Amino acid sequence: MTALLLRDLTLALRAGGGFGLSLAFFLIVTILVPFGVGPEGGTLGRIAPGILWVGALLACLLSLDRIFALDHEDGTLDLLATAPIPLETVTATKALAHWLTTGLPLTLAAPVLGVLLNLPVPGFFWLTLSLALGTPALSMIGAFGAALTVGLKRGGLLLSLLVLPLYIPTLIFGADCVRRGVEGLPTATPFLMLVGITLGSIAILPFAAAAAIRVNLR
Secondary structure, X not given: OHHHHHHHHHHHHHHOOOHHHHHHHHHHHHHHHHHHHOOOHHHHHHHHHHHHHHHHHHHHHOOHHHOOHHHHHOOHXXXXXXXXXXXXXXXXXXXXXXXXXXXXXXXXXXXHHHHHOOOOHHHHHHHHHHHHHXXXXXXXXXXXXXXXXXXXXXXXXXXXXXHHHHHHHHHHHHHHHHHHHHHOOOOHHHHHHHHHHHHHHHHHHHHHHHHHXXXXXX
């Protein structure tokens, strides 16, 4: 498992398909928003939680098709499917590698980009915490979608259509947690819902993703 994780991290960094591209996209979205809604600080501050969460969500989408596609093309996925390691562990490890190269950098960069959107000071803690808890769910859900579309030609668009509806609950509760934190309201409900979604995704989706891969490899 450790060797597979290190391999995926090395390939992701060498190929440049996750780390740099996702951060660049996140930065571009953050910069473009003030041009669209105006530079007024109050307006930007009110919409900052939602914009930052939407930007992080869309940035995660960019590298989802690479989770299994490259391994499928060179035959590595077939070897992993017959290896002593359970396929469920393989899918969970690949989702972890995606989070480490995409979700974690986005979480660390979000407070810096929040300054550009005039995010109120109380929101920085909740933004970082909500992204740290929510982005693992985005990676795991994305791995499930990638498993469903592995082997399909031009499956990137289909993958986005499949995954985006599943991302909506995480987006709603993540952005609401930040908004409530900014306004000084209780954050327990969206926070616990976000934790529940992430834990549920980690517990269930590796098995669903492994089953989808087995079907696609037949």
